[in-house]
Amino acid sequence: MPEVVDGWDDLTDVQKNACSTVNNFFCGLHLLVNFAECTTPALKEFEVLHKEDNVVNDFENEFGVDERDDIFLSKFDGDVITFLRFCAKSFARGVDEKCGCFAYFNSYCLEKNEKNNFISFRRNRFNIIFLMGEIAFYHRNHVVDFLQNVQDANNFLQKATLSLCRSNLVLAECKVLGLISKIITAPLWRLIEKTDRHVLEMNAYYEMILDFFDENSKDANSFIN
Known part of the structure; x- marks a missing residue:
């Protein structure tokens, strides 16, 4: 530290400790941000x-710009x-009051003794795509049944x-995305949140992640199944 901090020898012990402390969180x-x-x-x-057609573009062409209800693509x-x-706009609380159907989907879930787990993309963690992937996969059958047989989807969204x-x-x-959330990003988030863990102690976990990625880049069957 004396080589990078001017006047190191003149600092108090409290100031030296503050300078030498790495913000572990x-x-x-950085890893989670870059990963997302x-x-x-x-x-x-x-x-x-892996596919020829884009589902969203097909719908955009079918409905036209005027019928998109200001839905940004x-x-x-x-x-x-x-x-x-x-999914967030349709089923999360307070996201899209015009085109969404949070209240109806929430009631649908309650009738099935399920919790509506959808959350907003906005004002949420930057690795939200992994958590939302987990939620969407869990609710996949609920979404189809609700929009097809209950709500009778009636707008572009x-x-x-x-x-x-x-x-x-x-x-x-x-x-x-959901498996990555369960196995990697969520546990990693909980680890780095611990205030008593030094950043260098994370090296062992990062090495485990690298080994996991290397192994599954060759054969991901055990991960997927």
């Missing part, structure tokens, strides 16, 4: 390689990210959500 967040940022474009490329998002955003939820490719992506 924010340091640990890398995953989104990777999923879009995966979709390009990003050209940078793949179908699965669009699906997760649409709800019809596009239903169509995306019928896509095996989108559901497969949701499953993988």
Whole structure:
């Protein structure tokens, strides 16, 4: 520290301790931030390689701009990210009062002794895509049954959500995102939240993650199944 901090020898013990303390939480967040940022474009490329048609674009062409109810479609998002955003707009509390159906879906879940787990994309953690993938995969049958047999999807948002939820490719992506949430991002978040854990103690966990990725990059059957 004396080599990088001017006047180190003149500082009090409290000041020296403050200078030498690494913010473990924010340091640990770098991995989660980068993980989420890398995953989104990777999923879009995966979709390009594994299917010919884009479900969202097909719906956009069918309904036209005037019937989209001001629903924003990003050209940078793949179908699965669009699906997760649409699920939040449709089923999360207070996200889209005009086109969404939170109250009805919430009642539907209560009748089945289920909890509506959908949450908003906004004002949430940056690794929300993994948690939302987990939630969407869990509710996949509820979403189809509700929009098809109960709500009778009647606007662009709800019809596009239903169509995306019928896509095996989108559901497969949701499953993988959910597994990553369960196995990697959620446990890692809890680890870095611990204030008594030094950043260097995380090295062992990072090595475990690297080994896990390396193994599953060659054969992911044990991870998926």
